[in-house]
Amino acid sequence: MAVKMTKKSLTTDMTAMCDVAFLLLTFFILTATSKIPEALPVDMPSSTVQSKLPETDLATLTIGKGKVFFDLKGKEVRIETLEKMAEKYGLQFTDEDKKEFSLMEGFGVDIASLKSIIEMEHADRAKVNQPGVPKDSLNNQLADWVRISRQANIDVNDKDLEIAIKGDAKEEYPAIRKVMDILQDQGINSFSLVTGLRGKDF
Amino acid sequence: MAELNTGDGGGKDKKVRSKKQNSKVDLTAMVDLAFLLITFFMLTTTLSKPKAMELGLPDKEDPNEKNQDIKVDENRTMTILLGDNNKLVRYVGLLATPVAGGAPKEFTYGKQGIRKELLDRKASVLAYSTAKGKPKNGMIVIIKPSKKSNYRNLIDILDEMGIVEVPTYAIVNEFSPEETKLLEGK
Numbered sequence: 040m041a042v043k044m045t046k047k048s049l050t051t052d053m054t055a056m057c058d059v060a061f062l063l064l065t066f067f068i069l070t071a072t073s074k075i076p077e078a079l080p081v082d083m084p085s086s087t088v089q090s091k092l093p094e095t096d097l098a099t100l101t102i103g104k105g106k107v108f109f110d111l112k113g114k115e116v117r118i119e120t121l122e123k124m125a126e127k128y129g130l131q132f133t134d135e136d137k138k139e140f141s142l143m144e145g146f147g148v149d150i151a152s153l154k155s156i157i158e159m160e161h162a163d164r165a166k167v168n169q170p171g172v173p174k175d176s177l178n179n180q181l182a183d184w185v186r187i188s189r190q191a192n193i194d195v196n197d198k199d200l201e202i203a204i205k206g207d208a209k210e211e212y213p214a215i216r217k218v219m220d221i222l223q224d225q226g227i228n229s230f231s232l233v234t235g236l237r238g239k240d241f
Numbered sequence: 242m243a244e245l246n247t248g249d250g251g252g253k254d255k256k257v258r259s260k261k262q263n264s265k266v267d268l269t270a271m272v273d274l275a276f277l278l279i280t281f282f283m284l285t286t287t288l289s290k291p292k293a294m295e296l297g298l299p300d301k302e303d304p305n306e307k308n309q310d311i312k313v314d315e316n317r318t319m320t321i322l323l324g325d326n327n328k329l330v331r332y333v334g335l336l337a338t339p340v341a342g343g344a345p346k347e348f349t350y351g352k353q354g355i356r357k358e359l360l361d362r363k364a365s366v367l368a369y370s371t372a373k374g375k376p377k378n379g380m381i382v383i384i385k386p387s388k389k390s391n392y393r394n395l396i397d398i399l400d401e402m403g404i405v406e407v408p409t410y411a412i413v414n415e416f417s418p419e420e421t422k423l424l425e426g427k
Contacts, residue, residue: 091290
């Protein structure tokens, strides 16, 4: 009796596989948050630390080229902070300004010229050479921003604000130390240093 | 009726049939592409997250009421000086009277350089403390970044502390003249 091999079709039906693949693809595309362009691009040093930076209740101080930029997470916190800062420095911001400010990236200007930065188009902000938030002992706006945003975060979210320092790898130590000193003057002794990731085998 | 003649006109009446196409489309390429994109998005969403290194600093002391200096056993301390151009000098104990094998010496960053030294010294400090009956007294590392050192150096050395699991370390900003000389001299 001759055994007949059942002839199998060589092509597999890939419809289902294709469906799954595109479903996953759609999922990842949608969950991938678009990266907001940074006002001051810095080259972060890398470390082996695994813990992630928190997504909320965070203020980031970006240090590069001797300048400091300030960034804050959370729309309501930002609006609250801006209102309090405006009050302190006797400035006026319209509701539209506040809304725009709540959505924009970090900034590095004197608060007096913050309004002009807010009014700029998104693409133009990166082009203007922002001089950094003033941090001299006479005009220490950076300290005010940090203090007031901490207050605002407690008011809005009822949580302590975490501070992260994001420094450029080539930045000299005194510039970093200056910012750390400003933080320590407010009793912030614990903060995060933002780094990239690398293996232990370097 | 709507027949197309292929033209030569002569001979048999040929019916032109549209070729029967295979109803199955080859999806291999499409699936390949889809998985490539999936991989790309998966990796970019999870791997690009910045990491945060926690750093706790001691309370700033009031210059008016200086705290009393706490005496520590110099056999347990290693001082690391960070200089410019990724220079790193370490000494163990006091600078004037370093512990055996702990005279000021230049090291490089990373696995082959300072990490080996830190691990060795950590083991010897542990042996020393155990011999004295206090095995909990581990190594103390004092990090002194100079004005010319950069942020990468600081992160690198703090990272080293984490890898080696140094129990106590501190960042100190005061430089003695001898230490400055040491960094500039070599």
